[in-house]
Amino acid sequence: MLNKKVAEIFQNISSMLALKGENHFRVRAYEHAAGIIEDLTEDVKDIAQRGALTEIEGIGKDLAEKINDIITGDTTALYEDLKKEIPSGLLELLRVPGLGPKTVKLIYDRTKIDSVEKLEKAAKTRQLAELPGIREKTIENIIHGIGIYQRGQEAVLNPVAHRIAGQFVDSLKNLKEVGQISVAGSLRREKGAVRDIDILIAGNPMQKIIDEFVKLPIVKETRERGPAKSSVIARENNIQVDLRIVEKQSFGAALLYFTGSKEFNIKLRESAIAHGYKLNEYGVFDGKEKCLAGKTEEEVFALLGMDYIPPELREDRGEIDAAISHNLxxxxxxxxxxxxxxxxxxxxxGLSTIEEDAAQAQALxxxxxxxxxxxxxxxxxxGLSRNEIHKKSEEIRALNKKYNNFRILCGTEVDINNDGSLDYPDETLKEFDxxxxxxxxxxxxxxxxxxxRIVSACKNKYAHIIAHPTGKLAGQRDAYDIDLNEVFKAAADYNTALEINSYPQRLDLNDTNAMAAKKxxxxxxxxxxxxxxxxxxxxxxxxxxGRRAWLTKNDVINCMGLEELMKWLEK
Ligand SMILES: [Zn+2]
Ligand SMILES: [Zn+2]
Known part of the structure; x- marks a missing residue:
């Protein structure tokens, strides 16, 4: 799909126009179009072929022409002109939370700073303090924003990493030299964001597999190349991909070892020693170096007297004891x-109608x-006024008549006001499902x-769920500073659920917080x-x-059937 590319170019054009101080509406038009195109489910190329580009919301004749330019020539004249004028590093600066085009422009014009690295140095050495309009507080905010930006850059979100890993697995799995293949590492443990991708293969001859690996078109450069392992940088996201190849009889032991976590591996090794065995990435061995297990993970766990521990739990949070006592x-x-x-x-x-949302829910x-x-x-x-709520609930009532075995609940995401009250009065709140x-x-x-504020929302008898409780937004905002223990107590006492928000940048509550909440x-x-x-x-x-937090379906309110849920919602 060309959509991603078009969206990226439009987003860059929007940022560059903003840096030039151009008309706000023009800046916004490109940004808006970028968002719409990114969310399209059909390839813009197909839409262009049908001559239907201008039917897309926010795409007029001018933008449609530019999309056609990108389809035929990979770029558009406006973009090429802007690139000559605006250094690309300034676009990176705009991604630092809290830094707007005006400040970036001011800093660049006066100091020629054009990268996050240079900006960090200038902020820390107080060079920025000499600029007009830059106060001490601004510098503090810039340093804080750079920290968030850098942490966001280091990690690749789970779904993106899975997609990239999948491309590698798909490109390698059908080679005749490859027997078994699996993703390992923190991605297999389903961490929300990862720093690298680990792939494990059992196969022969190893050299042949490495040769194929390093010359895949999705590889940008090779970092390391040995007889049984190699590290490369993927073109997408510049993420490092580590490949290791082992013999068939060691695949399970190696998969355990390279899945980790490190802390889990240490505990597992100790447990093997307690049995009089030695455990490493080749297998479990007795005192005479005889291999007792190693082909599969299951075989290793069984030999150590443990139930199979799902990868998501391998964090040394009590899972080994639970596996021994059959209490996972x-x-x-x-x-x-x-x-x-x-x-x-x-x-x-939202961009979808209630009916579209409902259709998708049924499809799922x-x-x-x-x-x-x-x-x-x-x-x-x-946000909705009283009249709009009324109209919405009428629409839902009418839609619900059409469904068998499916129900739309009329809900709200109500703001928690600065004083802890909710943004609708009780008589409005009680009308929502x-x-x-x-x-x-x-x-x-x-x-x-x-x-x-959050505690008093938990105590409100009409509030059922607290959404994204800590406010974390990867790459943009840290979790806000709240006393989660107090929130957990109020949520438990008043039977208010806390959310795990699945939006990739949020994943809030995170695993450790959700685990503490459950406890x-x-x-x-x-x-x-x-x-x-x-x-x-x-x-x-x-x-x-939720799995990393040890949740079962009994901990999760939307695992209830409809009737049970409706009863729970009565609080
Ligand atoms: Zn929301
Ligand atoms: Zn929200």
Whole structure:
């Protein structure tokens, strides 16, 4: 699909126009078009062939021509001209949270700083303090923003890493030299973001496999090349991909070893020693160096007297003891999910209609969906007035008459106000089937105040779920400083669920927080917060977080059937 490329060029054009100080509407038009094109499910090339580009929302004649330029010539004249004028490093600077085009332009004009690295140095050496309009506070914010940006750069989000890993696996698995192949490492443990990709192969001759690996077209450069292992940088995202090749009889032991985590491996090795064995990446050996197990992971676990430990649990959080005493939880699975309780529609800032959301939910095999649009005060997200709520609930009532065995719940994502009250009065809240409450403003309040707000939302008898409880947004914003223990206590006492938001940049609660919440008796909702029906496919990401948090389907409210859920919602 060419969509990604077109979207990227439009986004860059928008940023460059902003840096030039061009008309706001023109800047916004390119940015808007980039977002729309990125979300399209059909290839722009096919749409262009039908002559239907201008039928896409936000694409007029001028933008359609530019899309055609990109389809035929890989670029468009405006973009080439802008590139000559604006150094590409400035686009990177714009990605630092809190840095707008005006500041970037000012800094560049006066200092010629054109990279994040140079900016960091200038901020830390106080060189920036000499510029007009740059206050001490601005410099502090720049340093803070650079930190968030850099941490975001180091890690690749789980679904992106899976897609890249999948391309490598698909390119290698059919080679006649390759027997078994698997992804390993933190990606196999389903961490939300990873720094590299590990691939393990059992096969022969190893040299032949390495030769094929390093010359794959998806490889940008080779970092290391040995007889049984190699590291390369993938073209996409510049992520490092490590390949290791082992003999067939060691595949299970090697898979264990290279899946990790390091802490888990140490505990497992200790456990082998306690049995009088030695465990390494080649297998489990007795005192006479005889290999007792190693072909499969199952065989190794069994020999050590353990149940099979799913990769998501291998973090040294008590899983080895639980595996020995046969007390591992039966982890929640994607197929246990019966509905999505937090999606948006065109009533607020969503791009899909309620009917489209519902159709997608049914296609995913769900029994219900809660359409939760923003509340009145959130103007930037087109929050709903009383009249609009009424219209929405009428539409849902009419749609529900058409369905068998499926139900749309009329919900809201109500703002938690700065003082901890909710953005609708009780008499409005009680008319919703489901109320999700969330903080979207006043994020810079003190820890005490933010905690108090969320705690009082937990105590509201109409609030069912607290959405994205810590506010983390990878690459853009750290979690806000709140006392989660107090939040867990209130959520448990008042039977309010906390959300695992599956949006890839959020994954909030994260695994450790969700695990702590469960221990405190808190129920969890795993939702996607979709703003376009396709985003509902991200549910698996949230489920992975839940699995890493040891959740079973009994911990997750949207694993309930419809009737049970409706009873729970009565609180
Ligand atoms: Zn929200
Ligand atoms: Zn939302």
């Amino acid at each position: 939880p039966r982890l929640v699975e994607l197929s246990d999910i019966k509905g999505d309780l937090h999606v948006h529609s065109t009533y607020s800032d 095999g769900y029994r219900y969906i809660a359409v939760c649009d923003h509340s009145q005060s959130l103007h930037i997200a087109k 489901l109320v999700v409450a969330a903080v979207h403003s006043g994020l810079r309040q003190s820890k005490k105040q933010l905690t108090k 405190r008796g808190v129920k969890i909702a795993i939702d996607t917060d979709s703003h376009q029906f396709r985003q509902m496919e991200a549910m698996g990401l949230g489920v992975n977080v």
